[in-house]
Amino acid sequence: MNLIPPKWADRFLRWYCHPDLLEEIQGDTEELFYRRAAEEGEKKAKRKYIWDVIRFFRWSNLKKSNKLKINSLIMFNSYLKIGFRNLSKNWVISIINIFGLALAVGSAITVFIFVDLQHNMDSFHSKKDRIYALINHVTDENGTEFWATNPFLLGPDLKDNHTIVENVVRAKFDYGNMRYENKVFRETITYVDPSIFNMFDFQLASGARNALSEKQNMVISSLIAEKYFGEEDPIGQVISIKFNGNRTQSYTIAGVLEKYSANTSFRFDILVPVSNIRELRDENIAWDWLTSATFVQLNEGHSPSELDAQMDKYITLHNEATSDWKIEKFEFVPLDQFALRSYEIRRSIAMGGHPAGRLTIGIISFILLALACFNYMNIAVASAAKRLKEIALRKVMGGNRTHIVHQFMTENVILCAFSMILGTLLSYYLFVPGFNMMLPFAMPFTFSSFRLGVLFFGGLLVVIGLASGSYPAFYISKFQPVSIFKGNQKLGGKNLFSKVLLSMQLILAFMTVVACFVFSENGRHFNAKDWGYNPN
Structure with missing residues (x-):
């Protein structure tokens, strides 16, 4: 053996x-x-x-490198113990620093979640990499504009005559008075192709995904279901809609959509098959008819560039049918870019903010972090006067500047960690719910991926740790023991860098206060503005 x-x-x-x-x-x-194995x-x-x-x-048996590693672990453990002692000893200053950083961290977390959500709109659709929103370029005296509206007949022709097109979904908005028993409301109706649930991953709370294959069926959102039926099951109920032109049509509810996720950029309340348009409209459907949106899904392995050369004939068909709205070019916008570009696309059905808005709140968040870090630096330098003899004694006993820097940076990381925990709680329980009051949807406290969340929190800890702790640590650690014991070393206002920090802190604080007043007054102005109708 x-x-x-x-x-x-x-x-x-x-x-x-x-x-x-x-x-x-x-x-x-x-x-x-071997002896024991035998015996x-x-x-x-x-x-x-x-x-x-x-x-x-x-x-005595360890390698030198391993001794150094164990020494480092012992020293780090010592830094942690001393750090916790100093934080608890100076608890008033610690609370001020922790709470100040926590407010800035909570704001940064909230803003990052919002920006992350905006950049991941419609990412839950499994076929998003093959879905494109079709927009067109229209040139007039004001220049070129991007429009989401497209010829009504374009979608079916693309699907029927181009093998690389797997699916096409059109959406056209209309209005009508919807009645169920004694409840009558004017609602937004959307005509869509029945294949909408094959292209998109909108989930149904009840009903089948082929519900719109029947011409007299309709699918409603969960909000509409609650509005008309409360807790009652709406499946199978018949609703009548009186459209513009006094045409009335009855529909059977065959599906109810689940509540939309926060990263859904386009939403529908009431869906009916697009085939109903021909009966509800007196005019003939021609190439000058327009939809509100057209989505094209390509087969795997194909790109929209393969269709570019073949789109010219559709431009000709449309432009010959109308004289006042000439299309210059069609563009296929990837689904994950549709919401991000919605600010420049006229009549876009996607909800997407202007990038200037995201940039503005990002700058505000950065200013708050900078203010908190500057405030921490000034307080740390000022409070270090009580620890000068401790620094001198540690140097006399054999400690070097590196040890002092490590000690102060460790204390700073501990304080920043507490600030991040408190900031996360503030964001979760206060800032995100408050932010949601200004949004047309409920933003969840989540990131688009676990990896992104880890990178964000880790990066934030490193940034605020270095930004707020580096200057106090390196500045204080350079003091000489002799100068400290003689009382010659002073901490105060003659330091140029401290003056710069205080000046920047004052400027940023002033800018933030002024910006808050400007935004508040702007909001009051628009709330009080007469829009020419009674909103009640």
């Missing part, structure tokens, strides 16, 4: 043992292993071999 000691234990011995002692210790432990059995010999390897893990 081939007896060998446990390999992992032998590797551990080689890792920690000094090269000058390795051969002797390894020879002794292996000799004992007591292999299993018992392996257990005792492992114990011998652990037993020889002594300071």
Whole structure:
């Protein structure tokens, strides 16, 4: 039988043992292993071999590099203990710093969640990489404009005559008075192609995904279901809609959509099959008819550039049918870019803010973080006057500047960690709910991916840790013991960098206050503005 000691234990011995002692210790432990294996059995010999390897893990047997690593761990543990003691000893200053940083961190978290949500609109659709929103370029005396409206007949023709097109969904908005029993409301109706639930991953709370295959069926949102039926199941109920032109049509509810997720950029309240348009409109449908949106889904392995050369004939068909709205070019916008570009697309059905808005709140968040870091620096430098003798004594006892820097940076990381915890709680329970009061949807406290969340929190800890703690640590650690003990070392206003910090802090605070007043007054102005109708 081939007896060998446990390999992992032998590797551990080689890792920690000094090269000058390795051969002797390894020879002794292996000799004992083979003797015990013959006398007591292999299993018992392996257990005792492992114990011998652990037993020889002594300071005198360690490599120099391992001694340094263990020394570093011991020193770090010491830094942590001293850091917690100093924070608890100066608890008033610690609370001010923690709360100030927490407010800025909470704001930064809230803004990042909002921006992350905006950049991941419609990302839940499984076929998003193959779906494109079709927009057109229209040129007039004001220049080129982008429009979401497209010829009504374009979608079916693309699907029927181009093999790379797998699916096409049109959406056309209309209005009508919807009645159920004694409840009558004017609602937004959307005509769509029945294949909408094959292209998009909108979930149904009840009903089948092919519900719109029947001409007299309709699908409603959960909000409409609650509005008309409360807790009652709406499936199978008949609703009548009186459209413009006094045409009335009855529909059977065959599906109810689940509540839309926050990253849904376009939403529908009432969906009916697009085939109903021909009966509800008196005019003939021609190439000058327009939809509110057209989505094109391509087969895998194909790109919209393959269709570019073939779109010219559709431009000709439309422009010949109308004289006052000429299309110059069609463009296929990827679904993940549709909401981000909605600010420049006229009559876009996607809800997407202007990038200037995201940039503005990002700058405000950065200013708040900078203010909190500057405030921490000034307080840290001012409060360090009480610790000058501690610094001098540590240097006299053999500590160097690096040790002092590590000590102050460790204390700063501890404080920043507490600030991040408190800031996260403020964001979750206060800032995000408050932010949602200004939004047309409920923004969840979540990130688009776990990896992004880890990178954000880790990066934020590093940034505020370095930004707020570097200057106090490196500035205070350079003081000489002799100068401190003689009382010659002073901390105060003559330091140029401290003056710069205070000036920047004052300027940023003033800018933030002025901006708040401007935004508040602007909001009051628009709330009080007469829009020419009674909103009640």
